[in-house]
Amino acid sequence: MSNNIIKNRSEILFLYDVANANPNGDPVDENKPRIDEETGRNIVTDVRLKRTIRDYLKDFKGKEIFVREISDDEGNIQDAKQRAEDFLKDSSGKEIKKSDISLADMKKLINDNILRDCIDIRLFGVTLPIEKSGKEKSSVTHTGAVQFKMGASLHRVNLQYIKGTGAFASRKEKEQKTFREEYFLSYSLIAFWGVANENAAKETKLTEDDMSLLMDGIWNGTKNLISRSKAGQMPRLLLRVVYKEGNFHIGDLDKMVKLLNKEEKEDQALRDIREVSLDLTELGDTLRKHKDKIERLEYKVDKRVSIVSQGNETTLPNLLSGLTLQEISV
Numbered sequence: 212m213s214n215n216i217i218k219n220r221s222e223i224l225f226l227y228d229v230a231n232a233n234p235n236g237d238p239v240d241e242n243k244p245r246i247d248e249e250t251g252r253n254i255v256t257d258v259r260l261k262r263t264i265r266d267y268l269k270d271f272k273g274k275e276i277f278v279r280e281i282s283d284d285e286g287n288i289q290d291a292k293q294r295a296e297d298f299l300k301d302s303s304g305k306e307i308k309k310s311d312i313s314l315a316d317m318k319k320l321i322n323d324n325i326l327r328d329c330i331d332i333r334l335f336g337v338t339l340p341i342e343k344s345g346k347e348k349s350s351v352t353h354t355g356a357v358q359f360k361m362g363a364s365l366h367r368v369n370l371q372y373i374k375g376t377g378a379f380a381s382r383k384e385k386e387q388k389t390f391r392e393e394y395f396l397s398y399s400l401i402a403f404w405g406v407a408n409e410n411a412a413k414e415t416k417l418t419e420d421d422m423s424l425l426m427d428g429i430w431n432g433t434k435n436l437i438s439r440s441k442a443g444q445m446p447r448l449l450l451r452v453v454y455k456e457g458n459f460h461i462g463d464l465d466k467m468v469k470l471l472n473k474e475e476k477e478d479q480a481l482r483d484i485r486e487v488s489l490d491l492t493e494l495g496d497t498l499r500k501h502k503d504k505i506e507r508l509e510y511k512v513d514k515r516v517s518i519v520s521q522g523n524e525t526t527l528p529n530l531l532s533g534l535t536l537q538e539i540s541v
Contacts, residue, residue: 215419217356217412219454219506223405223426224464224494225260225362226448227433228484231371233395233440235259243394244370251367251478253399257359260403260429265331267432268424277329277337292342295351298324314343322351326416333415334425356412357425359405365470366487369397369479395440398481400447404465409457426451427541430511447484447516448527449539451509452498461501467494471519488517488524495520495530502534511539 235255236242245254268274281289289297298321299307309317318341325332325339336355342348375391407422430446454460469490472481481487498505512518512527520530528536 214416217407217409217417217419217422219457220409220460221407221422221451221453222460222462222464223357223359223403223407223429224448224450224452224468225403225405225429225446226365226400226468226489227444227446228398228400229396229441229444230398230482231395232443233393234399234401234444236394236440241392241394244368244396244399246368246370247363253364253368253396253401255362255401255403257361257403257405260359260362261331261335263432263436264334264425264428267428267435268330271431271435272424272427274330274424275328276331277325278331278335292340295321295325295339295341298328300324309343312343314341314347314349317341317343318349318351325351326353330421330424333417333421336411336415353415354411356409356415356417357405357407359403362401362403363465364399364401365468366400366472366481367478368399371395371397393440397479398483400470400481400484400487402465402468404463406460406462422451426509426511426539430539430541445484445513446511447513448489449511450527451539453506453509454504455506456504459504461497464494464497467491467497469493473517484513484515485517488519490519491527491530492520498531499533505534507535507537509537509539511541 233242233244234253235245237245246252247254265276265278269276269279277294281294299309299317301307307320321341325337332353334355334357336353337351339351340348341350372394426449430449433444433446436444452461471488471490473486473488476486508531510527518525518527518530
């Protein structure tokens with residue numbers, strides 16, 4: 212791991228869409244997509260986005276991920292204490308017995324190893340119980356340097372319900388197949404906002420290399436999440452605003468994105484990114500207003516996205532002219 216720990220704060224704006232899919236089911240409500248009853252907008256938790264990033268970094272980049280499901284040969288899933296003990300090793304990788312080490316040394320060794328090895332802890336933090344014995348207990352806590360608030364669609368969504376038959380009978384003696392029920396959204400264009408806090412980064416040792424992998428994980432993790440309920444997710448716009456100084460960020464970048472309906476359809480009738488434009492007038496004006504505090508802007512835009520500012524079609528580089536731009540290579 213390199214030691215180029217991030218020095219300054221940055222903000223992240225991420226937009227992606229889904230069609231005929233369930234971007235984030237609620238397990239306590241029939242796994243329905245989460246919808247704000249007041250606004251009719253789709254809600255996606257930050258936990259869902261972090262899971263997407265973790266899975267991509269593990270499966271596609273070969274990175275060690277602390278928060279993941281690990282089972283033994285009998286199918287028993289590790290709890291947090293057992294997972295922590297996976298990192299009770301010396302510098303050569305040799306396992307150390309709990310009986311051969313004090314609780315304080317055990318805690319320090321696990322803490323040092325997880326921060327060195329696990330990119331998700333450097334990014335998102337952890338609260339981890341440490342237990343040497345029934346009477347000797349402690350914990351490791353790190354506030355995540357990168358935090359996202361819940362994502363929300365930029366429009367009201369249309370909830371669909373379908374019912375079908377399963378492949379197998381409900382019981383051995385039954386001939387009738389089981390029924391399958393599911394809910395999904397016809398279309399949802401979702402915006403996430405996040406911040407990378409340089410103060411917490413000093414504690415978790417979050418580096419610029421980690422941030423590059425995070426951006427890769429946001430974009431390609433979303434695109435490569437090909438499950439039955441998520442197939443068809445597409446990243447549309449990703450922006451990282453890196454500031455020149457610590458303890459400063461603009462905030463609320465997601466609220467500076469307005470959706471323009473090209474065909475003047477009802478929101479619930481939207482089905483494709485081509486039917487809308489992103490009005491980034493306020494976003495562009497705000498970023499240019501604070502240009503003296505911005506070191507650079509990292510960005511990536513899908514080619515099917517239409518951007519508008521002051522009523523005219525434009526591109527993100529044109530919108531942000533006068534600022535230092537760096538296209539994200541992912």
